[in-house]
Amino acid sequence: QVPLVESGGGLVQPGGSLRLSCTASGSIGSINDMGWYRRAPENQRELVARITSDGSTNYGDSVKGRFTISRDNAKKMVYLQMNSLKPEDTAVYYCNLRNARNTYYWGQGTQVTVSS
Secondary structure (H helix, E strand, O other): OOEEEEOOOOEEEOOOOOEEEEOOOHHHOOEEEEEEEEOOOOOOOOOEEEOOOOEEEEEEEOOOOOEEEEEEEOEEEEEEEEEOOOHHHHHEEEEEEEEEOOEEEEOOOEEEEEEE
């Protein structure tokens, strides 16, 4: 069973919106932090947003005010609402979580391309 499965990536025009979703499998157990990272070509992986089990959030500087992270604990899902997308947001986006045993999991990545 794949631990994390992402969906929602695609091609969007500048100024548009996308919503990413990530589902954790039941084998992961209780979940603490959940988040999204991204890696653009020739760049290092960077934090996009994280959310703790009590709902506290933090965002990368480049996405503050445009992206919103949320989670559904019952469904073991985390979401990333991305608005006012820019070409520089183009990257592979990865879901990440830390479970109660402090084990980290990564999704396979979903491509987001912002282009006219």
